[in-house]
Amino acid sequence: MTADDLIRSARAAGRSSLDESAGKRLLAQFGIAVPSSVMVAPDEPAGPKLTGLRAPFVVKVVSPDILHKSDAGGVRVGITDSTQVDAAIRAMCAHPVIAKARLDGFLVEEMAPPGEELVVGGLKDPQFGPLVMVGLGGIFVEVMQDVAFRIAPIERIDAHEMLSELKAAALLDGARGRAPVCREALIDVLLRVGGAGGLLLRLHDDIAEADLNPVIVSERGAVAVDARFILTPEGGK
Amino acid sequence: MSTANDILASFEPLFAPKTIAVVGASATTLAAANTFIRRMREFGYPGRIFPIHPNADAVDGLPAFRSVAQTPEPIDYLYISVAAKHVPKMLAEANGRVRFAQVISSGFGEVDEGKALQEDLVRAARAGGVRLLGPNCLGMYSPRGRVTFVEGGSVEVGTVGVISQSGGLGTDIVRRGQARGLRFSAAVTVGNSADLGPADLLEYYLADPQTRVIGIYLEAARDGRRMFELLKAQRAAKPVVILKGGRTQQGRMAAASHTGALAGDDRVWVALSRQTGCLLVDTLDQFLDTLLVFQALTPRASAPTREIVMFGNGGGTSVLATDLFSRLGLQVTPFAATTLAALRALKLPPGSSITNPIDTPVGTLQQDEGRIAEKILDAIFANADPQALVMHLNMAAFVGRTRGDVLGNLMQAALRVQSRYPGRAHFVLALRSDGWPEVEARKREFRDQALALGIPVYDEMMNVGWALAALAQHERFVASRRASP
Numbered sequence: 001m002t003a004d005d006l007i008r009s010a011r012a013a014g015r016s017s018l019d020e021s022a023g024k025r026l027l028a029q030f031g032i033a034v035p036s037s038v039m040v041a042p043d044e045p046a047g048p049k050l051t052g053l054r055a056p057f058v059v060k061v062v063s064p065d066i067l068h069k070s071d072a073g074g075v076r077v078g079i080t081d082s083t084q085v086d087a088a089i090r091a092m093c094a095h096p097v098i099a100k101a102r103l104d105g106f107l108v109e110e111m112a113p114p115g116e117e118l119v120v121g122g123l124k125d126p127q128f129g130p131l132v133m134v135g136l137g138g139i140f141v142e143v144m145q146d147v148a149f150r151i152a153p154i155e156r157i158d159a160h161e162m163l164s165e166l167k168a169a170a171l172l173d174g175a176r177g178r179a180p181v182c183r184e185a186l187i188d189v190l191l192r193v194g195g196a197g198g199l200l201l202r203l204h205d206d207i208a209e210a211d212l213n214p215v216i217v218s219e220r221g222a223v224a225v226d227a228r229f230i231l232t233p234e235g236g237k
Numbered sequence: 238m239s240t241a242n243d244i245l246a247s248f249e250p251l252f253a254p255k256t257i258a259v260v261g262a263s264a265t266t267l268a269a270a271n272t273f274i275r276r277m278r279e280f281g282y283p284g285r286i287f288p289i290h291p292n293a294d295a296v297d298g299l300p301a302f303r304s305v306a307q308t309p310e311p312i313d314y315l316y317i318s319v320a321a322k323h324v325p326k327m328l329a330e331a332n333g334r335v336r337f338a339q340v341i342s343s344g345f346g347e348v349d350e351g352k353a354l355q356e357d358l359v360r361a362a363r364a365g366g367v368r369l370l371g372p373n374c375l376g377m378y379s380p381r382g383r384v385t386f387v388e389g390g391s392v393e394v395g396t397v398g399v400i401s402q403s404g405g406l407g408t409d410i411v412r413r414g415q416a417r418g419l420r421f422s423a424a425v426t427v428g429n430s431a432d433l434g435p436a437d438l439l440e441y442y443l444a445d446p447q448t449r450v451i452g453i454y455l456e457a458a459r460d461g462r463r464m465f466e467l468l469k470a471q472r473a474a475k476p477v478v479i480l481k482g483g484r485t486q487q488g489r490m491a492a493a494s495h496t497g498a499l500a501g502d503d504r505v506w507v508a509l510s511r512q513t514g515c516l517l518v519d520t521l522d523q524f525l526d527t528l529l530v531f532q533a534l535t536p537r538a539s540a541p542t543r544e545i546v547m548f549g550n551g552g553g554t555s556v557l558a559t560d561l562f563s564r565l566g567l568q569v570t571p572f573a574a575t576t577l578a579a580l581r582a583l584k585l586p587p588g589s590s591i592t593n594p595i596d597t598p599v600g601t602l603q604q605d606e607g608r609i610a611e612k613i614l615d616a617i618f619a620n621a622d623p624q625a626l627v628m629h630l631n632m633a634a635f636v637g638r639t640r641g642d643v644l645g646n647l648m649q650a651a652l653r654v655q656s657r658y659p660g661r662a663h664f665v666l667a668l669r670s671d672g673w674p675e676v677e678a679r680k681r682e683f684r685d686q687a688l689a690l691g692i693p694v695y696d697e698m699m700n701v702g703w704a705l706a707a708l709a710q711h712e713r714f715v716a717s718r719r720a721s722p
Contacts, residue, residue, distance in 0.1 A: 127461030128505050149508040151465050157717060158512045165511070 003029045003199075007206045007231065016231050019062050020069075021107055023227035027212070030192045030199045033223045037109030040085070042093055046108060047082035055080045056111045058225075059088045065101035067228075072097040077111065112225050115218030116171055116181050120193055122152070122200045122210035124232070130204050132194025134186075136168045137214045153196035159187040172217070185222035189215055208232045241444035248441045250336040251370075252423055253382035254313030255284045258305055258335070260327060261318035261342075264293030269341065270318045271297055273376065273386065281392065282383040285310065289327075306330045313337065314384065315367070316376065321345055324372070325357040331365030338362065340372035341404075346429045347373050359431050374428030375404025378411055378421065381447070386426070387411045395420025396449040397528050398442035400435050402427055402456045403482075406521065410454065414525045418688040419532060422448040436460040436467060443471055450531035451475055452524060456482045465509060472718050473514030476531045476711050480524040481506050481517060514714035516707045523703050526695060530704035531711075533693035534663045538719060541712035542624040542663065542705055545569050546617055547594035548610075549629035550602065554669065555594035558629070558698035565706040567625075569593055576620035583612050599634040599643070607646025614654040618661065626651065627701055629667040632680045644683045648690060665705065667695045 001009070006022045006029075018026060024034040038049040039062070050057075061074030069075050073095040076088040089106050092098050117137030125131050128151050135147030148162040163169055163183060174180035193199050193210065200207060209230040216223050239247070257277065261270035274286060274297050287308040288296035295301055302308050305315060305327060311334040317324055321344035328338060346355035355372065362369040370377070376386025381394045387408050397419050401407035407426040414421070422445060425438055435453055437460075442448040458464060468477060510517045518524045545567050547555055559569040571592045572580070580591040586604075590596040595613065602610050614626070628651060635643060651664055666687050670680045687694045695701045 125461070125505050127458045128465055128509070129462045131505060131508065149504045150512050151505065151508050154512065161511060 001025065003203060007203070010231065011234060013064075015064055016233075017067075018227075018229040018231070019064065019104060020060060020226060020228070021062055021104070023229050024224065026199070026229065027224050027227055030202075032189055032192050032212075033221060034227070035109040035112055035223060035225060037107050039105045040089065040108055041105050042089065042103055045082070046085040046089070050082050050085065050108065053108070054110055057085060057108050058111050059085055059092070060107045060109075060226075061092055061098055061101075062104040062107050063098070063101040064104070066097065072101075074098055112216040112223040113218045113220070115216045115222075116178075117214035117216055118186065118222075119147075120189055120210075120212040120215050120224075121147075122193055122207065124204065124208055125151075130194070130200035130207075132190060132198075132200060134162050134166070134190060136166060136171060150194065152194040152198065152200045154190065154194045155196075156187060156191060159190040159195075162190065163187070179219045181217040182219055182221055185220075186215070186217050189222050189224070206231055244441055244444040250313035251368075251377070251425075252379045252384075254337075254384065256287065256308070256310050256313050257282070257284060257384070258287040258289055258302075258308055258312040258315045259296075260289045260305075260316065262288045262290070262296045264290060264296050264301070268318065270316065273316055273318070274299070276385055276388065277383075280383050280385045280390070284313075287312065304330050305335055306332055308334070311335070314339070314377075316341065318342055321351060321354055321372070325354070325361035327361075328358065328365045328367050328369070329361040331362075331367045333366040335365065335367045337370065338367045339370040339374065339376060340428075341374060341376060342371075343373040343428075345372040346431060355429065355431050362432055369432035370425065371428040372431060373404075374426035375407055376426060378407075378424040380421065380423070387424075389415075391415055391420060393420050394422060394447065395532070396422055396447065397452060397532055398422045398438075398445065398448035398450070399424035399452045399454075400427060400438045400442075401425070401454040402430065402435065403454060404428060406454050409521060410452070410525070413521070414528065417525055417529055418684070418694060419525060419529055430457075430459065434460045436463040439464060439467055439477070443467060443475060449475060450528055451477045452480070452528045453477065454480045454482065454524070461505075461509075465513065468509070468513035468515050473711060473715050476536065477513075477515040478524060478527045478531075478707070479506070479510070479515050479517050480519075480521065514711060514718070516710060518703075518707070522700065523707075526700045526704045527707040529693050529695075530665070530708050533691055534665075534708065536708060536712045536715065537624070537660070537663075538712050538715035540624055541716055542709040543568055544621075544623045544625075545705070546621070546623040546626045546662070547629065548597070548613070548626065549595075549631070549667070550597060550599050550634055551629065551631045551669070552590065552596045554629060554631065554698060555596050558627075558702065559594060561699060561702045562705075565702050566709065567702065567705055572617070572621055576617060579616035579620050580613065583609075583616060585609070585613075599630075602647060603643050607643070607650045610647050611650035611654060614651060615657070618654055618658045623662050625663040625665060625705055626655075627665050627667065627698070627705070629669060629698055629701075630683075632668055632670045632676045632683065633673070635683075636675050636679055644686060648687060648692060652690065652692075663705075663708070664692060665695065665701055666692050667698050667701050669697060 040046045057079040059076045066072045119135050119141050121133040130152040133149050135141040146167045148165040172181050211228040212224045259270050288301040290301040313336050315335045315338040318341040321342045345351040378385045378390050404426040442451045588598050668680045670676045684694045
């Protein structure tokens with residue numbers, strides 16, 4: 001499905017956002033790395049679908065009724081084989097919040113290699129149009145509000161400057177004995193989201209907010225591990 | 238996309254109108270529009286002025302006309318200051334005979350009950366073929382067209398182009414700016430910006446060869462996207478200084494009740510500045526100080542301002558300024574051994590400090606008609622490579638000294654040294670006063686003398702710091718964007 005198809009089918013289903021699976025397919029359309037994954041139905045044995053995926057896995061619930069998957073008990077990490085996947089899905093289905101929700105299924109995906117967790121976001125400013133944002137994940141975004149904004153489209157130098165602007169930028173360079181992350185991979189993500197021809201400008205009629213949280217950046221690359229897209233009210237603009 | 242020439246041509250009737258009509262001047266009392274007519278005459282406006290009046294035959298000694306449709310010639314600039322409800326009908330009658338109308342009247346979109354009326358106003362202007370400025374503004378100042386809304390605006394045509402969403406602040410910008418040495422290519426108050434807005438005038442100033450630096454006071458930016466695109470495309474070819482009101486939540490509430498549109502989130506303004514190189518300032522003084530630095534100095538992207546030599550009388554002032562400059566990213570680095578040796582060789586009288594900052598009593602500076610200062614500066618430039626020289630003088634030390642033209646000698650010395658090392662360092666002067674009348678008088682005299690030589694003059698080192706930090710930011714931005722593909 002193309003980006004437009006993904007949005008059209010979400011709208012056709014009466015949804016105001018893209019689910020995680022659709023969101024990641026949208027990112028892949030724009031060349032942003034997402035973990036390899038499969039969708040598994042609630043009562044389906046996962047085994048046959050997992051060939052081609054490499055453990056360890058993450059299992060996540062996909063439901064239009066559940067926006068905060070972790071809070072709802074809908075995320076399990078570090079799963080090593082198909083038996084554990086089936087068990088994780090059964091356990092989630094028994095969870096009170098998930099039991100009441102409409103279920104699209106469960107996303108089983110490869111765990112991203114460890115690295116720094118960043119947030120890449122987008123939102124539509126009423127005066128300036130699409131804005132792109134980056135920050136380090138967790139407390140840096142939520143408590144310190146240590147984020148950098150730019151108006152789309154950004155250029156490569158803008159993306160560089162956004163990272164340098166973060167107070168926690170030193171963490172990207174390998175503070176506290178860790179390996180420095182691949183800044184170029186992160187800059188590529190920012191450009192694919194907020195650059196000329198990037199996701200935010202191409203889809204500015206349809207995307208009200210984008211949230212790639214987290215993007216895990218290691219020495220070798222950047223992977224968007226979760227993605228949410230809030231659609232503009234029907235009719236765009 | 239219109240070319241620069243199209244843009245200049247389309248705004249020519251506004252900035253140099255051949256004919257002006259005035260709505261709202263009284264035949265019997267003194268209304269705002271009468272004051273406008275008087276100012277236009279005093280300012281030497283060369284064209285014809287047509288008062289529009291419902292029944293008087295003459296206003297302020299000029300023949301009056303019943304409507305804008307009845308003037309003997311088409312109208313380039315129409316000034317309207319009557320009750321809001323009468324304005325739309327007047328514009329609808331223009332019938333293509335009016336190029337620009339500036340609506341001073343308030344009671345439109347800035348208040349809830351006027352929002353519908355503002356929509357009527359825009360529709361009427363479109364129907365009448367008129368481009369609209371305002372409503373809820375004060376007017377326009379264009380020295381080359383001899384049009385002014387400001388009392389006492391200079392007839393000298395300068396290089397600073399101003400856009401102000403507030404009328405009152407527009408007056409402050411022109412008058413206070415002029416007192417500090419600013420000279421304007423034009424200043425336009427745009428109020429509610431119902432038709433033409435800040436982005437339209439920004440586009441004009443970017444195209445206008447007379448304008449070398451642009452200052453904008455903004456409260457709301459409905460045309461923010463276009464401003465961003467214009468600023469991004471010009472890649473800081475002309476410095477643009479933005480004083481944005483309503484960047485805090487409380488300020489936004491004040492702004493909302495003022496101009497009637499919600500201002501954007503502060504972060505977007507920081508973003509705008511970082512990626513287009515425009516300079517954000519927080520106060521009117523910073524705004525004027527920054528405009529002055531760009532009016533007087535030519536930015537040097539090849540060597541962005543960083544190392545500063547501070548030279549003057551006043552040790553404590555130098556220390557405090559060194560701290561402040563450091564916080565602003567400017568360095569007052571002590572001289573290296575070779576520079577110090579050259580300065581020591583001058584055998585300055587006791588009481589002078591020759592590390593950077595250089596602190597010298599006025600008595601020393603005055604010796605030999607300022608030649609001591611010239612020798613000091615020569616020694617510095619021959620051995621060190623600062624990007625700016627800041628001279629600061631405590632004016633109190635000059636009062637009562639009548640012997641010789643101390644300041645003239647000092648400035649000439651600095652300019653001679655500057656010309657021996659062309660393209661090396663910006664030269665900025667701070668004339669510090671304690672506010673006593675005789676000191677203020679001396680300072681005024683010194684300031685005029687310095688401005689006549691094209692030297693930017695500031696009140697305090699703080700103001701110098703702001704201005705140089707803004708200059709440095711601009712220079713660094715231009716350098717970074719030149720280097721990038």
